[in-house]
Amino acid sequence: MKYKEIINKMTLEEKASLMSGKDFWTTQEIERLGINSIFLADGPHGIRKQAEAADHLGLNESLPATCFPTAATVANSWNEKLGEKIGQYLGEEAVAQKVNVLLGPGINMKRDPLCGRNFEYFSEDPYHTGKLAAGYIKGIQSHGISACVKHFAANNQEERRMSIDTIVDERTLREIYLTAFEIAIKEGQTKTVMSSYNMVNGAYTNESIHLMREILRDEWDFDGVVVTDWGGSNDRVAGLLAGNELEMPTTAGETNQDIIKAIESGKIKEAELDECVDRILDLIYTTEDVYSKSYSKEFNVKEHHKVAQEVAEESIVLLKNEGNLLPLKKGTKVVTIGDFAKNPRYQGAGSSIVNPTILDNTLESLDASELVNIGYEPGFERYGKKNKKKITKACELAKEADVVLLYIGLDEATEAEGLDRQTMALPANQVALLQAIAQVNPNIVAILSSGAAIEMPWIDNVKGLVHGYLSGQAGAQAILRVLTGEVNPSGKLAETYPLRYEDTPAYHHFPGKEVSVEYRESMYIGYRYYDTANVNVRFPFGFGLSYTTFEYSAIQVDNDGVTFALSNTGDVAGMEIAQMYVSCQSDAIFRPKKELKGFTKVFLNPGETKSVTIPFDDKTFRYFNVKTNQWEIEEATYTIIVGASSTDCRLEHSLFVEGTHAPLPYDKEKLPSYYSGKANNVTEAEFEVLLGGKVPVTTWDRTKPLGYNDTIAQCQYAKGWFARFSYRTISFAHWFLRKIGKRELANLIMMSVYHMPFRGVSRMTGGVINMPMLDGILLIVNGQFFKGTRHFLRERSKMLKLAKGE
Structure with a gap:
């Protein structure tokens, strides 16, 4: 241990106190030992340090910070x-606001296009995601503070x-679902990981010995801090035993007592707590070091905006x-239509909301451009209401x-943390507007703002389609520069756009509605499914157009990687994203048709040719063998594919690769859907063969009393009649607020x-309601109204007396 001397000076109560927060965003301090409190802040695409009372939902405005494009955007x-x-x-701004841990x-993975938080995630591919994330982490931590990779793991619905x-x-x-975390943790060297809310195969992630100890600690050698969501x-x-050091937010000391009692009873050895304390102290001391020196409390707002x-x-x-309508020529007469032109949609909603330092506006930017903007109309109501006059x-x-x-x-x-989208469709009032305009002017360039894939049955009505995703506070000006050709677009999709939602691999099993969600499609998510099952899509993974053209030639492959020539055959300088996929020619083990194993982005002037090399690594040919319980390589011939999508x-080019000679993990005859790749509607029986056991019951047991992990729903x-009445009240309030347009x-x-599970009533109220009081609430819920009320009031009285020191 690094801090054994300090730990030896600590009381058991002090050690336990470091395992949970002081308040909503900060950790506990121990003044007598010089152990400071540190600040954790949301900020995957901008710092969200709240100026007033803290909350997790983004209700209270945060300090101004640069709102960068979201992860779904940067992934492209x-x-x-x-x-x-x-x-x-991001790290520079975090230091300016005295943040120690940036939560991002x-x-x-983007398992399904309807996950409400997809805007905050990179990709449907783990290799792509891991590499981008490792870059973020290196940048953030270059300032001495910590990034926090989240949400570990298999958290793919809201x-x-x-x-x-x-x-x-x-x-x-x-x-x-773990490869992106492995790359981010090993290559990015993140100091902090956030455990996810959900369970995986019957165990909460932060209590899972398999995830937290066997994989994260033992296999990946992660020696940093794990914090709960x-x-x-x-x-x-159970969380502490698994190695989840920090619980957030505060529980006003309640769970500290749980830890102390567990040590006193022998359930936890004090040495195990000391290990957790040591890691917390390392996070505190290493991220506080920057603040012991001279550091800037300001940053260059204009530079960061740029x-x-x-x-x-x-x-x-x-x-x-279509017809090379773009880029628009100088002097082109344009009209600007759409509410998002005046009021941009530039970021997601929920805990990642950033209060931008500056916010570019399309209409103002157009005035300064060389286009002739002859007018603006909103055209539609932002939240879907029909309006024929507009x-x-x-x-x-x-x-x-x-x-x-x-x-x-x-x-x-529509896209927000805490809930999933109901449809992949663009709002009907916007489609009606688009179709009406197409009748009077066919030269439409649609500029799309969204954080995830949508259906596009209307695409024939537009000649140009520019996808800005959620492009941050400077997105309006950036999009305009692409429209006018000042910037040659070089982004490519990091997720597949299907023709319709029914074509998606998880369609029959998303989201899990009651107890569980079954990943019956197995590894066939995104392009892995569409390419293997030969399902037509609107836009494939890795697709994106340019104002120039690129030619690939002269491929060479050896045991270290692939080399090829890349040429710009057009008239405009541009960047091309070359992608390397690997396809195994053996059918002994089921696999996707091909998988991304490398990529690079290359800038080329017109007529220029460069030699490009994409190296192989330890993930190029591996697969996980469930019989040997380790990574193996199948001996086979592999096709190395280089492409533009x-x-x-x-x-x-083909390459024979020597294998590790592991036993075959599957009986091919029993897994026909997985060997064919047509895995979007697998039977329960076949899924159980893949799992190696029975599928748990997916529905609530309505005969049992409700407990801590049952939800308000x-x-x-x-x-209890009071609980049923409360449920109906909540449901009515939700319906009514949507009806009157208060959708947020x-x-x-x-x-x-x-x-919210009932335990969340205690865990999220910062000690206002403790677990004994929650027991009273559950008695009321389960039909013992008067007994529960007495219990609640008695425990509340105890808590208040304890707080006053009586």
Whole structure:
């Protein structure tokens, strides 16, 4: 241990106190030993340090900070160095606001397009995600503070996220849902990891010995701190035994007593607590070091805004350019239509909301451009309400233009933390506007703002489609520079866009509605499914257009990697993202048709050719063998594919690879769906063969009394009349708020009340309601109203007396 001398001076109470927060965002301090409190702040794409009372939902405004493009946006840059640059600027701002731990990046897989938090995650591919995340971490931690990779692990839906049990086979867990974490932790050397709310195969992640000790600590050699997601602690002692040091937010000392009692009873050895204390102390001392020196309490707002713009420019994806309508020529007469042009949709919603230092506006930026903007109309109501008058006025204006710039997308209430999207469709009022404009002016360039994939049955009505994703505070100017050709677009999609939601691999099993969610599609998520099952898509993974053209040639492959020539055959300088996929020619073990194993972004002037090398690494040929319980290599011939997207394969070369001669893990005859790749509707029986055991019951047991880990939503069948009445009141409030257009407030009810497990009532109230008081609430819920009320009041009285020292 690094801090044995200090730990030896600490009382048991002091050690236990360091295991949970002092308040909502800070850790405990021990003044007599010179141990400071440190600050943890949200900030995957900008610092969210609240100026007033702290909360997890973003209700109270935070200090101004640069709002960079979200992870889903930056993922389209495919540029690890750009990720590192963002991290450096995020780290600088974190230090200016005296933040020790920046809670990001978020690196969960985009298993399904409807996950409400996809805007905060990078990709549907673990290799791509891990590499981008490692760049962020290096940049953030270059300032001496800590990044915090989240949410570990298999946290891929927002509905019931605090209690859902993810049922996933071990190979899929390792290859798809943990590989990004492995890369981020090993290559990025993050000091902190955040455990997720959910369970995995029956165990809460922060209590899982398999995840926390066997994989994170023993296999990956992670020696940093694990912090719970806010309110994500279930059994504090079980979490500590698994190696989850820090519980956030505060529980006003309640769980400290749980730890002390567990040590006194022998359930935990004090030496195990000392290990956790040692890691916490290391995080405190290493991240406080920067503040013991001279450091800047300010940052260059304009410079950081400029960097945010550069990041957005490199992340914008050109999806359609019929007749080379783009870039727009100087003097082009345009009209600007769409509410998002005036009120940009530039970031997500929930705990990642940033209060921007500056916010570019499309209309103001157009005035300074060389385009002739002859007018603006909102065209639609932002939150989906139909308005024929707005469509009529927009169409009248559209008639006067050479080109219509139509700003459309998803609103803040549709994509938000805590709830999943209900549909992949663009709001109907926006589609109606688009179709109406197409009747009067066919020259439409749609500028799309959203943090995740959407259906596009309307795409034939536009000639140009520019996807800005959620491009941050400088996004408006960045998009305009792409439209006018000042910037040659170089972004490529980090997720597949299916033709329709029914085509998606998890369609039949997303989200888990009651007890669990089954990952029956196994490793076939995203392009791994579409390419293997031969399902047509709107836009494939890795797709993006440019204002120039690129040619690939002269491929060479050896045991170290692939080398090829890349040429810019057009008239404009540009950047190309070359992607390396690997395809195993053996069918002894089921696999996707091909998998991304490397990529690089190359700048080329017109007519220029460069020799490009993409190296192999320890992940190029491996697979996880469930019989040997370790990574193996299958001896086989592999096709090395270099391409411009997952379906645009330009070069191929074969390579024989020696294997590790492990036994075959599967009986091919019993897993036909997985060997064919057509795994979007696997039977329970076949899934159980893959799992190696029975699938748990997926529905609530309505005969049992409700307990700590049951949710408020389950009050609908509670024995107590008061609980059922409360459920109906909450449901009515949600319906009514949506009806009157207060969608964000309605979402808040779903996020912070409806799907909250009862333990969250205690864990998220900072000690206002403790667990004994919660026992009283549960008595009321389960039909013992008067007994429960007496119990609640008695325990509240005890707590207040204790607080007063009586």
